[in-house]
Amino acid sequence: MNAKDRLIIALDFPTMDKAVELVEKLGDTASFYKVGLELFLNSKGKMVEYLAEKGKKIFLDLKFHDIPNTTAMASVFAAKENVFMFNVHASGGKKMMAKVVEEAKKINDKSLLIAVTILTSLSEEEVKETFMTEVSIKELAMNLARLTKEAGMDGVVCSPWEAKYIKEALGKEFKTVCPGVRPAWSATNDQTRIMTPKDAMLNGCDFLVVGRPITKNEDPVNATKMVIAEIEEGLKEGNLC
Numbered sequence: 001m002n003a004k005d006r007l008i009i010a011l012d013f014p015t016m017d018k019a020v021e022l023v024e025k026l027g028d029t030a031s032f033y034k035v036g037l038e039l040f041l042n043s044k045g046k047m048v049e050y051l052a053e054k055g056k057k058i059f060l061d062l063k064f065h066d067i068p069n070t071t072a073m074a075s076v077f078a079a080k081e082n083v084f085m086f087n088v089h090a091s092g093g094k095k096m097m098a099k100v101v102e103e104a105k106k107i108n109d110k111s112l113l114i115a116v117t118i119l120t121s122l123s124e125e126e127v128k129e130t131f132m133t134e135v136s137i138k139e140l141a142m143n144l145a146r147l148t149k150e151a152g153m154d155g156v157v158c159s160p161w162e163a164k165y166i167k168e169a170l171g172k173e174f175k176t177v178c179p180g181v182r183p184a185w186s187a188t189n190d191q192t193r194i195m196t197p198k199d200a201m202l203n204g205c206d207f208l209v210v211g212r213p214i215t216k217n218e219d220p221v222n223a224t225k226m227v228i229a230e231i232e233e234g235l236k237e238g239n240l241c
């Protein structure tokens with residue numbers, strides 16, 4: 001897979017007009033976009049239709065979390081859209097994820113099924129308070145990643161700092177989708193455990209999710225090209241995927 005297809009641009013815009021403006025501006029420079037809850041709901045799903053018509057790859061980031069049957073039925077609709085990847089919460093359990101795999105793969109066996117392990121917005125303190133456990137976030141995340149794999153899902157969303165451990169523990173084929181990426185030339189914003197696109201590649205990330213360094217850039221075309229060039233550099237030096 002080439003460098004361009006590994007960059008997922010996060011369309012974190014409240015309205016479809018703004019998102020479309022960026023996609024039009026980027027044209028052939030970018031091939032892959034992430035649509036989250038805000039844009040999906042505000043556009044009443046139309047953003048997905050628009051990107052598909054443009055021949056773009058889509059990461060449908062709706063993070064389903066419900067009982068197995070309900071989650072699987074929602075997954076059937078995501079699979080029907082032929083999105084490149086969509087996600088669920090691994091904390092919904094192995095049975096839930098296995099049911100998603102069973103039903104979604106009946107519709108198409110190409111959409112990658114990805115799970116979110118522990119939301120990175122949670123601190124160790126909050127995890128302790130929420131789940132009444134002394135187990136560290138890293139251990140919880142690794143356990144959820146293992147359950148994700150056992151359920152037959154294709155990969156997880158994780159920090160670039162964890163991608164290497166996940167690849168080592170669960171194999172090269174298990175996909176890592178990584179936000180928290182910042183080129184050296186851009187602002188960190190509210191991201192804390194960041195890594196550059198090149199280092200992320202060297203650390204075993206399959207796909208990078210990048211938002212503001214591109215979406216808020218004065219020259220998003222150039223910013224996209226620079227990120228892709230850095231991904232390319234990492235791939236040349238040898239990534240773990």
Ligand code: C5P
Pocket residue numbers: 010012036119120121157179180181189191209210211212213
């Ligand atoms: O603008 P930025 O590059 O920080 O955007 C990263 C994208 O990845 C956002 O859509 C954000 O919601 C998402 N994300 C994240 N950290 C996670 C999971 C998702 O930043 N752990």
